Amino acid sequence: EVQLVESGGHLAQPGGSLKLSCAASGFTFSGSAIHWVRQRSGKGLEWVGRIRSRPADYATAYAASVIGRFTISRDDSQNMAYLEMSSLKAEDTAVYYCTSPLSDYVFNFDLWGQGTLVTVSS
Amino acid sequence: DIQMTQSPSSLSASVGDRVTITCRASQSISSYLNWYQHKPGKAPKFLIYEASSLQSGVPSRFSGSGSGTYFTLTISSLQPEDFATYYCQQSYSVPLTFGGGTKVEIK
Numbered sequence: 001e002v003q004l005v006e007s008g009g010h011l012a013q014p015g016g017s018l019k020l021s022c023a024a025s026g027f028t029f030s031g032s033a034i035h036w037v038r039q040r041s042g043k044g045l046e047w048v049g050r051i052r053s054r055p056a057d058y059a060t061a062y063a064a065s066v067i068g069r070f071t072i073s074r075d076d077s078q079n080m081a082y083l084e085m086s087s088l089k090a091e092d093t094a095v096y097y098c099t100s101p102l103s104d105y106v107f108n109f110d111l112w113g114q115g116t117l118v119t120v121s122s
Numbered sequence: 123d124i125q126m127t128q129s130p131s132s133l134s135a136s137v138g139d140r141v142t143i144t145c146r147a148s149q150s151i152s153s154y155l156n157w158y159q160h161k162p163g164k165a166p167k168f169l170i171y172e173a174s175s176l177q178s179g180v181p182s183r184f185s186g187s188g189s190g191t192y193f194t195l196t197i198s199s200l201q202p203e204d205f206a207t208y209y210c211q212q213s214y215s216v217p218l219t220f221g222g223g224t225k226v227e228i229k
Contacts, residue, residue: 050218
């Protein structure tokens, strides 16, 4: 089955760190870009960042709101992608989705996970 | 960054109604515009790419049009399963950006 499954979301302290995982199956993960998108409660979808495939040197890009605090990585041998979050703020509270265009040449979000909830609160 | 503005932010409609949602980009994005449907507690669903191409499996009552800075999503005859929030997204350049969403509610 073609799917993405996120995990790792939970309650974190302001200023703290958290690492989300995204497990992929059913498609050529190594040739696909992986993006992270979040939705704050009652708000719309917000692109967080992306990592490209090996032929594109695993290039990353991030939204201005997370630059310097969030890092996206991947392990093609495990079909896994990660979102490492640090210096967390209350406004990072959201459902985080990993998503993929199932290729590395377009910016369409064909496949989505079900999301994982991150709550930043003391 | 390219700003995406959707209107209306919400609308009420009845089953069978024709519904149109608009999306404007702050600069020309050619036809690099996607539409998604999102229901609470579910993963967003990819509906339309490159402004007017229907993703496989999406019912033909959904259609998209536009280019440059002005785009529309039309549902020709609203069905019960179409009540959801719809988002446009520019796929022209990074950082990728979404519109604020249009919530389609039952009248």
